[in-house]
Every structure is written in C-alpha cells, then in structure tokens.
Amino acid sequence: MYKRIIRPLFFLFDPEKVHHFTFVLIKNLFKIPGISFFIRKIYTVEDKRLERNLFGLTFKNPVGLAAGFDKNAILYNEFANFGFGFIEIGTVTPKLQEGNPKKRLFRLKADKAIVNRMGFNNKGVFAAVKNLKKNKGKIIIGGNIGKNTTTLPTNYTEDYLTCFQELHPYVDYFVLNISCPNVNSHAKLNDKDYLIELITAIQEENKKFQQQKPILLKIAPDLNKIQLDEIIAVVIKTKIDGVIASNTSVHREGLKISERELEKIGNGGLSGKPINDRSTEVIKYLAKKSNKAFPIIGVGGIHSAEDALEKLNAGADLIQIFTGFIYEGPVLIKQINKAILKREMLKEIKN
Numbered sequence: 001m002y003k004r005i006i007r008p009l010f011f012l013f014d015p016e017k018v019h020h021f022t023f024v025l026i027k028n029l030f031k032i033p034g035i036s037f038f039i040r041k042i043y044t045v046e047d048k049r050l051e052r053n054l055f056g057l058t059f060k061n062p063v064g065l066a067a068g069f070d071k072n073a074i075l076y077n078e079f080a081n082f083g084f085g086f087i088e089i090g091t092v093t094p095k096l097q098e099g100n101p102k103k104r105l106f107r108l109k110a111d112k113a114i115v116n117r118m119g120f121n122n123k124g125v126f127a128a129v130k131n132l133k134k135n136k137g138k139i140i141i142g143g144n145i146g147k148n149t150t151t152l153p154t155n156y157t158e159d160y161l162t163c164f165q166e167l168h169p170y171v172d173y174f175v176l177n178i179s180c181p182n183v184n185s186h187a188k189l190n191d192k193d194y195l196i197e198l199i200t201a202i203q204e205e206n207k208k209f210q211q212q213k214p215i216l217l218k219i220a221p222d223l224n225k226i227q228l229d230e231i232i233a234v235v236i237k238t239k240i241d242g243v244i245a246s247n248t249s250v251h252r253e254g255l256k257i258s259e260r261e262l263e264k265i266g267n268g269g270l271s272g273k274p275i276n277d278r279s280t281e282v283i284k285y286l287a288k289k290s291n292k293a294f295p296i297i298g299v300g301g302i303h304s305a306e307d308a309l310e311k312l313n314a315g316a317d318l319i320q321i322f323t324g325f326i327y328e329g330p331v332l333i334k335q336i337n338k339a340i341l342k343r344e345m346l347k348e349i350k351n
C-alpha cells in the first residue's frame, strides 16, 4: 500500500511540504480511538530476543529512527507505534533557527537517495522540552544536540551545554552532532583537541545530575582512516559511551542522476542507498581497529533487512533509518526486526 499508493502520491509534491503534511496527517490519524493499538499490531515485532542492553538502557529492538526526522520532538509518541526500538529527536540548538533558504530538500528517485541542506532548522531546545514533557514513556528517546549557526567558535561548547542541561531530564541518551555538512564552521568540530574539550565539558555537566545519561558522538561517513583513528583515540581517551556512524555525505560518486540535475540541486548532504557501503565500511573500520572497544549505532543507506544485517555484521550494535523509512515505508522496520529475530533463532539452533 505504501509503495504502490502513498509514496507515488507523496512524491508528486515538494519533499519538505510533504514532510510537514505527513506530520499533520499522522498527528490527526492518531486521534482516532484505537488507532495506536491497530498500528502497533501491524508493525511491531515483540520478542525478548530482539532486546538489546546498551549504555544501561534496554532497547526493545535495535531499530531506531535517525535524527532529523522528528527534529522538534512532535511525533515521537506516535512513531513509537511503528515498531521502532528508539527514536532520536533533534538536532536541536539552543535558539530557534530557520535553517538554509528553501528549496533545500531534494529526492534522487533513481538512486533511492536524498540531498538535503536543511541547516539545522529547528524550533530550539525549549520548544523541544515543551513537547518532551508530553512523553508517554513508550520508547527510548535520544536527544541529538548541536550549536546555532550564528554562534562564534568561542561559544560552541556553551551551545552544546545549554541543550544538554535543558534536555537532560527528558531524554534517555545524548548525541553530540559534530558532522552535519550543511552548517559551515564545522572545521573546529573536526579538531581532535577541541572535541576532547567539548566532550569533557559535557561529561562534567553530566556528573552534576543525579542520574547520568549516555553520551554518543555522531560522525561523518567522509572521514579518512587517519581521521577515523583520531575518533577512536578520542572515544577511548574520553570514555564517551559510543559512536553513531554516520551522518550524510558530501560525496556524489556513482549516482544514476545526471551531472546536470546534480548541479541544479547544489550543495548538501547525501543520504540513502548510495551511502550504504561507505557507512558500513566506516562501522567495520571502527569496530575492527578499536577491537570493538565501544558501542556503535549504524546508520546510512539501510533500505532492506539485508542492509541492516550487514551493518550489524560490520559491528553495529543498534541501527537507525531515515531515507529508507521514506522510500520503503514503515514496513521496513518490521522486515528488519523479523530478519534479526530469524538470525537470533538460527544462532540458538547452532548453539
């Protein structure tokens, strides 16, 4: 139904408008009595063998919704019914920001991909907190945090700290987003010494709370081996809880879309099928080189159960989807969970 009717209809219109329209539609759909139960029945796979214990949290299953989809924490209660094991809200910044001028979101249909240069458009951390106070407690929530575009490099840490302090009571884990290709001035966030300084400041703040929350680092898929080695060194030195690999890519190799069309689209981060292999390679490298010293959340180009299993085999402990959710629909979550369950059952038989 999704791929035959809903997707072709949605794909006739501007992607950003469709995103907002879908949010209104889902919000209203879930006002119908009994709909949560019905949707849960269709999409959820419940089985103890899908559970994952990481960072002191119990995930009902390893399939999450990646950051950027529910930036302002509007639909996480509703999305919880689609079978996800966790949902990451954000990226939120201290102050509301409009992001880059429109048009800034593009479908590359032949490639099953998206290019976006949204630029951290969000309503600010206080709006997110207001929405998170409505949490019905159905699912693990991650808070992905960043800095405002206009913030001076001297105040980056302050921005991350503000988001961290405000969100702390309302999310289960944190992600420091240091890898968005759509906001300039990320150079400093690639600097190893500054990264250690930032992580340490956030960890110190974490200690002030009665219950400490896990903190992860979200990295780009475009890092070379030297840069990945640096990330490993930073993670080990700071003992940060884990890494999310990866964000969108600035590369454009191997796409089916014509050069002319690509030029018309312009800058932005590429997501979806074309970044699948690169993201898996990054996960594999991090896991192998570090001797699996820290948990990894694998994201980037998962459009099928096979893609998801590949990420897990490469060393991911959990996975997230974004572009695949748009192209394949919510059934993808169920397909992945069923495939993971099948794998667990086979393991049991072998043992």
Ligand SMILES: Cc1cc2nc3c(=O)[nH]c(=O)nc-3n(C[C@H](O)[C@H](O)[C@H](O)COP(=O)(O)O)c2cc1C
Residues within 6 Å of the ligand: 066, 067, 068, 069, 071, 090, 091, 105, 114, 116, 118, 120, 144, 177, 180, 218, 246, 247, 248, 270, 271, 272, 273, 275, 299, 300, 301, 302, 320, 321, 322, 323, 324
């Ligand atoms: C439109 C759009 C907006 C995004 N916004 C964010 C964001 O705000 N913060 C973030 O960490 N990642 C963001 N991402 C990156 C995704 O979370 C994910 O890492 C990336 O798209 C790769 O996964 P995918 O191929 O399954 O889409 C965004 C991606 C897209 C397509």
